Amino acid sequence: MSNMLEVADLGHTYGDHEAIGGLTFTVRAGELVCVVGPSGCGKSTLLRTISGLVAPSRGDVSLNGSHLAVVFQDYSRSLFPWLSVQGNVEFPLRSLPRAERRARAAEALEWVGLSGAARKRPWQLSGGMQQRVAIARALAYRPALLLMDEPFASVDAQTRFELEDLLLRVRREHDTTVLVVTHDIDESVYLGDRILVLSGSPARLVADLEVPLPAERDQVTTRTDEGFVALRSKVARLLNVGKPALDVEKWAAAERESLSETVSS
Amino acid sequence: MTKFLQRWTVFAGLVVIWQLLGWLADDPFFPPPSKILSAAWEWWVLEPANFTEHIVPSVARLLSGWLIASLIGVSLGLLLGRSDRAMEYAGPLLVFLRSIPPPALVPVFLLLFKAGTSMQLATIVFGVVWPVLLNSVDGARSVDVTKVDTSAVFRIPRWQWVLGVVLPAASPKIFAGLRVSLSLSLVLMVISELVGTDNGIGSQLMQAQREFDYTRMWAGIVLLGVLGYGLNTALLAVERRALAWQPRSRDEQHA
Numbered sequence: 001m002s003n004m005l006e007v008a009d010l011g012h013t014y015g016d017h018e019a020i021g022g023l024t025f026t027v028r029a030g031e032l033v034c035v036v037g038p039s040g041c042g043k044s045t046l047l048r049t050i051s052g053l054v055a056p057s058r059g060d061v062s063l064n065g066s067h068l069a070v071v072f073q074d075y076s077r078s079l080f081p082w083l084s085v086q087g088n089v090e091f092p093l094r095s096l097p098r099a100e101r102r103a104r105a106a107e108a109l110e111w112v113g114l115s116g117a118a119r120k121r122p123w124q125l126s127g128g129m130q131q132r133v134a135i136a137r138a139l140a141y142r143p144a145l146l147l148m149d150e151p152f153a154s155v156d157a158q159t160r161f162e163l164e165d166l167l168l169r170v171r172r173e174h175d176t177t178v179l180v181v182t183h184d185i186d187e188s189v190y191l192g193d194r195i196l197v198l199s200g201s202p203a204r205l206v207a208d209l210e211v212p213l214p215a216e217r218d219q220v221t222t223r224t225d226e227g228f229v230a231l232r233s234k235v236a237r238l239l240n241v242g243k244p245a246l247d248v249e250k251w252a253a254a255e256r257e258s259l260s261e262t263v264s265s
Numbered sequence: 266m267t268k269f270l271q272r273w274t275v276f277a278g279l280v281v282i283w284q285l286l287g288w289l290a291d292d293p294f295f296p297p298p299s300k301i302l303s304a305a306w307e308w309w310v311l312e313p314a315n316f317t318e319h320i321v322p323s324v325a326r327l328l329s330g331w332l333i334a335s336l337i338g339v340s341l342g343l344l345l346g347r348s349d350r351a352m353e354y355a356g357p358l359l360v361f362l363r364s365i366p367p368p369a370l371v372p373v374f375l376l377l378f379k380a381g382t383s384m385q386l387a388t389i390v391f392g393v394v395w396p397v398l399l400n401s402v403d404g405a406r407s408v409d410v411t412k413v414d415t416s417a418v419f420r421i422p423r424w425q426w427v428l429g430v431v432l433p434a435a436s437p438k439i440f441a442g443l444r445v446s447l448s449l450s451l452v453l454m455v456i457s458e459l460v461g462t463d464n465g466i467g468s469q470l471m472q473a474q475r476e477f478d479y480t481r482m483w484a485g486i487v488l489l490g491v492l493g494y495g496l497n498t499a500l501l502a503v504e505r506r507a508l509a510w511q512p513r514s515r516d517e518q519h520a
Contacts, residue, residue, distance in 0.1 A: 051418050070418045077411035082433040082510040091429075092419035123512040141419060 003064060004029045004177040005050070005145055010059035011202075012045050019045040021202035022059065027145065029064070032171055032178040034188035037198030038239055043181045046203060047149050050179070065144020069137075073150040075130040079122040085109070085133050086118040092141040108140035109133075111170050128159035132166065139170065146171075148180045152187070161219045164191060168217060185235045189228055190217060197238045206238050296480045305484035315469075323454055323465040324492070326382065330389025331450040338394045338446070339439060342401020343431055352402065359398070367392030368456050380461025388457040393446035400442030404435025437511065440504045447500055451493045466492075 005027040012020045019042040027033045037043050048054040050061050051070050069092070072078040079088050089105040096104070109115050112132040122130050131151060138146055151167075152160045168191065171178050182188050188195050189211060197207040212227045222228055280298050287297025296304075309315055345351045371388055378384040408431055416430050432439075458467025466485055473482040 053414055053417055067420065068418070070415070072411055072415065074411050077409050078415050080412065080430070080433070081512060082436075092421065094421060094425050094429075121510060121512070 002029050003027065004031070005064070005179065006060075006062045007050065008060045008062075010046070010049060010056050010061060012042075012049055012054065013057045014045075018202035020049070020056075021204050023198075023203065023205055025196055025205060025208060027177060027179055029177055030175050031193050032168075032180065032191060033194045033196060034192035035179065035181045035196045035198060036183065036185060036188040036235060036239070037203060038200050039183050041198050041200045042203035043183070043198065044149065046198075047147055047181050051147055063144055067141065067143055068145040068147055069139075069141045069143035071131070071134050071138050071146070071148045071151045073153050075127065075134045075154070076123070078134055079130060079137075081121060081123050083122075084118065085114065085120050085122060085125070088122060088133055089137045089140050091137060104140045104142075105136075108136040111139060111174070112136045112166060126159075127155045128163060131155060131163060135163075135167070135170070139174065139176065144177065146176050146178045148178065150182055151180065153182070153184070160187075165217075165219065167191065172215065185232055185239070186223070189213075189232050189235065190219075190222060195231075195235060197235055207235075209234070294479055296483060300480050301483040301487055304480040305487055308481055308484055309488060318464050319466055319469050320488070323458065323467070326385050326389065326457070326465070327450045327454040327496075330386045330454070331393060331447055333386065334390045334394040334446060334450075335397050335443060337390070338397025338442065339401050339432075342398045342439075343405045343427065343435065345398075346402040346405025346435070347408075347431060359395075363395040363399070367453055371457065371460065375461060384461070385454070385457035385465075389450055389453045392453040393449045396445040396449070397439065397442040400438045400445075401435055404438030405431050407438065408434040433510075437508055440508065444497065444500060444504070447496055448493060451489065451496070455489065 003026045007023055007025050010020060010023045011018070023046065035043060035046065045054065047070070049056040051068060052061075080091065083091065086102075086105050086109070089108055090101045093101045093104060106115065106118070109118055112135055114129065114132055114136060117125060117129065117133075122133055125133070131154075135151075148167075152163050155163065164187065167178070167180075170176065180188070180191055192211050195207075195209045195211060196205060197209065198204065199206045209231065211231060213222060213225065213231075284297045284299060287295060287300070309320065345355060367388055370391060371384075374384045374387045374391075378387055412430060412434065416426055421429070454465075455467040455470070458465035459471055462468050463472075466488060470482055470485040473479070473485060
């Protein structure tokens with residue numbers, strides 16, 4: 001399998017704050033890789049350097065293709081309220097002839113199950129549907145790599161499950177290479193073929209784990225699968241590296257004490 | 266229909282009171298509305314020459330001045346608003362220029378352009394460009410970061426960035442500026458016609474005053490009111506269509 005993305009010794013520093021400290025990894029064609037790390041560990045900076053929004057202080061990012069697309073967390077700001085749903089999906093395709101643009105947008109909207117909403121404005125749709133529009137827009141662009149920045153962090157749990165399954169289906173059907181940045185351990189295991197675990201700031205690669213689960217996944221059975229549970233625990237432990245472990249006994253004792261104080265006073 | 270009545274009752278009531286007071290006072294300086302209206306009818310409608318010689322040129326000056334100013338204001342404003350440094354350099358100059366009362370520049374424009382259309386246009390353009398310009402700067406700056414990032418990632422061409430993202434994002438503020446400048450245009454049109462010309466509504470106002478024809482003077486004032494009201498209503502209609510994409514508060518609950 002060829003590599004779609006190669007990141008070599010990527011580092012970025014804002015002033016004297018080192019956000020990323022030398023990351024090296026690859027994403028193979030057709031793979032879905034999740035990057036998981038604690039909040040504020042430099043995941044967003046990583047995404048911004050890979051997407052070319054920020055020039056990294058050092059290292060290289062090479063993409064096997066001409067362009068990539070990004071799905072941002074904040075769909076309501078990423079979509080253009082003055083364009084219809086269809087207009088939004090056509091937004092990155094302006095250089096194409098009108099007929100082809102139309103066809104590609106219609107196709108992408110069908111993939112995410114929104115053919116009926118093409119004429120609506122994005123803000124007339126629910127949050128989950130808006131994020132599906134953003135996904136359709138990214139897919140219509142036919143990117144070599146689809147980057148997703150906490151794509152499902154702003155929707156409710158039910159919608160989140162639906163969108164996760166939609167992503168899995170779409171990328172299987174269209175052989176899309178995807179890199180998802182998330183802080184949610186369960187999500188990274190459920191979605192990923194591989195998980196890159198990052199340490200806190202500056203972000204360094206702690207582990208590169210294969211996900212030993214079949215390609216077909218299911219919200220109920222997969223999440224109770226032994227492999228899923230084991231890997232989730234492993235990632236969780238890895239993310240706690242370097243942090244003082246929580247002493248449950250001590251915490252409970254302190255809690256009891258403060259409670260009795262409140263009662264007695 | 267009830268809404269229509271609600272909106273116009275106070276207006277109509279005041280006209281009736283003015284009519285009664287006008288009759289009672291019988292003052293040549295303050296004629297009752299009935300006289301003003303009949304004078305306006307005779308002067309502006311029954312004399313087609315007055316229409317073509319005064320109203321048409323006035324409205325043409327007003328609209329072309331406003332359009333030129335809008336074009337300059339929007340394009341310069343978007344440019345300045347999207348540039349990191351330009352406003353730091355140009356900002357104080359703009360604030361200074363905006364602070365100059367445009368009528369004070371009428372003598373300067375008279376010297377520069379001689380009396381006539383170009384001097385009048387210069388007065389209107391200089392006077393009304395500021396609200397559009399400053400609102401456009403403000404609007405262009407308000408494009409939110411995620412939209413900037415989205416546009417950058419999709420590597421859209423420059424024209425699409427300006428016309429497809431910055432302009433629509435700035436348009437609510439731009440329209441606010443356009444409305445202010447349109448009413449200012451009416452003011453400056455009248456002022457620019459007070460000197461050095463014998464056509465236009467403003468010049469007719471001056472002439473009526475000089476001839477102690479106060480009813481005709483009032484007829485001119487009423488005409489200006491009607492004109493201002495009509496222009497504002499027309500612009501509001503355009504604005505409603507152009508900004509129809511804006512989320513209405515009730516629908517926003519979804520977002």
